Amino acid sequence: xxxxxxxxxxxxxxxxxxxxxxxxxxxxxxxxxxxxxxxxxxxxxxxxxxxxxxxxxxxxxxxxxxxxxxxxxxxxxxxxxxxxxxxxxxxxxxxxxxxxxxxxxxxxxxxxxxxxxxxxxxxxxxxxxxxxxxxxxxxxxxxxxxxxxxxxxxxxxxxxxxxxxxxxxxxxxxxxxxxxxxxxxxxxxxxxxxxxxxxxxxxxxxxxxxxxxxxxxxxxxxxxxxxxxxxxxxxxxxxxxxxxxxxxxxxxxxxxxxxxxxxxxxxxxxxxxxxxxxxxxxxxxxxxxxxxxxxxxxxxxxxxxxxxxxxxxxxxxxxxxxxxxxxxxxxxxxxxxxxxxxxxxxxxxxxxxxxxxxxxxxxxxxxxxxxxxxxxxxxxxxxxxxxxxxxxxxxxxxxxxxxxxxxxxxxxxxxxxxxxxxxxxxxxxxxxxxxxxx
Amino acid sequence: xxxxxxxxxxxxxxxxxxxxxxxxxxxxxxxxxxxxxxxxxxxxxxxxxxxxxxxxxxxxxxxxxxxxxxxxxxxxxxxxxxxxxxxxxxxxxxxxxxxxxxxxxxxxxxxxxxxxxxxxxxxxxxxxxxxxxxxxxxxxxxxxxxxxxxxxxxxxxxxxxxxxxxxxxxxxxxxxxxxxxxxxxxxxxxxxxxxxxxxxxxxxxxxxxxxxxxxxxxxxxxxxxxxxxxxxxxxxxxxxxxxxxxxxxxxxxxxxxxxxxxxxxxxxxxxxxxxxxxxxxxxxxxxxxxxxxxx
Numbered sequence: 126x127x128x129x130x131x132x133x134x135x136x137x138x139x140x141x142x143x144x145x146x147x148x149x150x151x152x153x154x155x156x157x158x159x160x161x162x163x164x165x166x167x168x169x170x171x172x173x174x175x176x177x178x179x180x181x182x183x184x185x186x187x188x189x190x191x192x193x194x195x196x197x198x199x200x201x202x203x204x205x206x207x208x209x210x211x212x213x214x215x216x217x218x219x220x221x222x223x224x225x226x227x228x229x230x231x232x233x234x235x236x237x238x239x240x241x242x243x244x245x246x247x248x249x250x251x252x253x254x255x256x257x258x259x260x261x262x263x264x265x266x267x268x269x270x271x272x273x274x275x276x277x278x279x280x281x282x283x284x285x286x287x288x289x290x291x292x293x294x295x296x297x298x299x300x301x302x303x304x305x306x307x308x309x310x311x312x313x314x315x316x317x318x319x320x321x322x323x324x325x326x327x328x329x330x331x332x333x334x335x336x337x338x339x340x341x342x343x344x345x346x347x348x349x350x351x352x353x354x355x356x357x358x359x360x361x362x363x364x365x366x367x368x369x370x371x372x373x374x375x376x377x378x379x380x381x382x383x384x385x386x387x388x389x390x391x392x393x394x395x396x397x398x399x400x401x402x403x404x405x406x407x408x409x410x411x412x413x414x415x416x417x418x419x420x421x422x423x424x425x426x427x428x429x430x431x432x433x434x435x436x437x438x439x440x441x442x443x444x445x446x447x448x449x450x451x452x453x454x455x456x457x458x459x460x461x462x463x464x465x466x467x468x469x470x471x472x473x474x475x476x477x478x479x480x481x482x483x484x485x486x487x488x489x490x491x492x493x494x495x496x497x498x499x500x501x502x503x504x505x506x507x508x509x510x511x512x513x514x515x516x517x518x519x520x521x522x523x524x525x526x527x528x529x530x531x532x533x534x535x536x537x538x539x540x541x542x543x544x545x546x547x548x549x550x551x552x553x554x555x556x557x558x559x560x561x562x563x
Numbered sequence: 564x565x566x567x568x569x570x571x572x573x574x575x576x577x578x579x580x581x582x583x584x585x586x587x588x589x590x591x592x593x594x595x596x597x598x599x600x601x602x603x604x605x606x607x608x609x610x611x612x613x614x615x616x617x618x619x620x621x622x623x624x625x626x627x628x629x630x631x632x633x634x635x636x637x638x639x640x641x642x643x644x645x646x647x648x649x650x651x652x653x654x655x656x657x658x659x660x661x662x663x664x665x666x667x668x669x670x671x672x673x674x675x676x677x678x679x680x681x682x683x684x685x686x687x688x689x690x691x692x693x694x695x696x697x698x699x700x701x702x703x704x705x706x707x708x709x710x711x712x713x714x715x716x717x718x719x720x721x722x723x724x725x726x727x728x729x730x731x732x733x734x735x736x737x738x739x740x741x742x743x744x745x746x747x748x749x750x751x752x753x754x755x756x757x758x759x760x761x762x763x764x765x766x767x768x769x770x771x772x773x774x775x776x777x778x779x780x781x782x783x784x785x786x787x788x789x790x791x792x793x794x795x796x797x798x799x800x801x802x803x804x805x806x807x808x809x810x811x812x813x814x815x816x817x818x819x820x821x822x823x824x825x826x827x828x829x830x831x832x833x834x835x836x837x838x839x840x841x842x843x844x845x846x847x848x849x850x851x852x853x854x855x856x857x858x
Binding site (some may be wrong): 335 | 661
């Protein structure tokens with residue numbers, strides 16, 4: 126037992142001390158944070174405040190009419206001819222002059238700017254002026270203030286898609302889909318990645334010929350198990366780093382955004398609240414926002430536990446097969462003829478996961494989340510949509526059984542394979558090894 | 564006896580690797596395991612190191628039935644050897660020593676001694692990849708002996724060593740023997756058998772075809788031949804056959820019933836005898852003779 130621990134320790138430490146481990150551990154959270162932060166940043170970036178001077182000869186506008194998230198209006202009382210030469214020197218980005226007869230002559234509004242005026246600034250100014258002009262014209266036409274205000278209705282819709290079979294998908298299951306897809310993809314990549322790391326480790330020991338020395342000290346199954354567990358722990362460490370760093374980085378990012386939002390200069394309290402709300406909307410519109418929505422309605426500890434369980438046991442199952450392949454060959458190129466047979470179920474699970482995602486309660490989805498080879502990815506894809514607890518437990522038990530069977534088969538191939546040199550391994554040969562004695 | 568091997572059998576799917584092998588390896592000796600390629604030496608060694616199990620027969624290690632725990636008391640240097648290429652020499656040796664059941668501090672102290680003794684102190688932090696082949700061999704030798712095993716199994720230990728390092732290795736092997744370690748030494752190089760071994764066993768076609776004490780085995784293969792150096796004229800003599808003759812040397816074979824004293828008495832009547840020496844067969848000759856007889 127102590128010797129397994131030594132093997133685990135070596136496998137773990139040599140890998141964790143590699144530069145490539147830290148690069149991939151740091152890079153992924155940075156990328157994920159960027160996916161989260163860039164849309165928000167873009168949404169906030171537009172809200173750089175522009176100072177606009179306004180000369181209102183009609184005296185229709187009050188400061189309250191000129192609330193805008195991007196523009197800060199200042200009333201001035203200088204002549205248009207004079208001020209259009211000075212406004213940029215006074216620090217204004219634009220200068221709007223409204224004629225006294227704006228209601229009858231809406232085209233008399235002029236917008237001056239030093240640089241080419243941005244489209245959004247032009248639209249914002251026009252919208253503000255237009256709203257007021259319409260409002261005034263309606264009052265003049267006899268529509269009461271109350272009626273007018275009642276007509277200002279905000280529509281907030283829930284997007285619901287209806288499939289051909291009549292199933293409804295609302296926006297929160299879009300989030301579930303993203304969460305499911307992300308977890309499925311991570312499992313798919315890591316099963317292949319760490320599985321082939323185990324295989325390469327076995328090939329390295331065999332081709333460098335250190336294997337014979339090692340197995341004169343430890344039993345082959347101890348070495349195999351130690352290697353698999355060691356590499357698996359590297360994987361878990363990486364997940365934990367990813368999760369912690371991603372949460373940390375996104376927290377820091379949103380703190381930065383929040384402080385930025387509250388320090389916006391010259392905004393009234395209302396405007397600040399509005400700015401915060403804008404940021405919240407921006408966050409919700411980003412993909413992470415969707416996931417956040419789902420996370421709020423899912424059992425996070427359960428999902429986390431299931432994810433780690435399916436990763437670790439699924440990984441144990443596949444990597445024991447990868448180890449068996451590694452033991453039977455002498456080089457990575459020679460391994461290719463065998464690896465496809467292990468990769469097929471992984472790739473198949475990923476393809477099945479596309480169906481599962483669209484229809485998590487279908488028969489295909491059910492069975493692919495039960496059969497040990499496809500269940501790690503497919504059960505994780507189903508989980509965010511809600512799965513009866515007995516199905517989850519059954520799937521986990523089947524996976525454990527699958528792992529024991531696979532590792533038994535693998536260990537029998539492994540103990541023979543690691544000492545076979547110069548003999549080209551074939552499927553027939555491998556199946557014979559299964560029945561060799563001691 | 565440190566190792567008693569009794570009626571060992573090992574069969575692989577298509578061939579018999581070991582057939583009814585019985586050997587006794589006394590404590591503190593160097594035991595030469597000889598045999599042509601494919602005779603079954605490696606199969607036997609792998610069973611002793613418990614890498615594989617026998618189909619039948621048993622092995623007693625220091626009086627006890629061979630068990631997994633005995634692995635820590637055996638040091639094994641395989642013929643095909645290697646190390647983790649990316650690992651540093653020091654940490655690699657530390658790992659291998661710990662796998663043999665040593666505590667870390669104990670292993671560290673012993674390894675330091677070895678590094679000083681072999682004058683390789685500055686290798687500790689070098690990756691194995693940066694070492695020459697000879698340096699890797701030294702490293703590997705340390706890995707084999709650092710846990711001070713009761714039984715040391717060396718499979719072709721001299722292959723890949725230059726003469727200087729081979730000499731150093733020979734001295735180390737003899738020093739280890741002095742400390743009471745039993746050494747099982749598998750080789751093709753008969754000159755090192757003659758030099759180092761106390762006991763031998765020759766395996767051919769999965770069977771032990773010759774075994775025993777080195778001197779005893781050589782005595783068994785003596786052909787009653789003698790080399791003489793002389794001055795004068797060598798004539799035919801009754802009971803002495805001249806096998807080859809040069810002006811001052813000759814090889815003679817004595818017939819049954821003629822002892823060395825009689826032969827010398829006959830010879831000195833004819834020539835001035837300068838040297839009279841029994842020809843002891845070399846292990847090379849014995850090896851070739853026995854292997855071709857049993858093929």
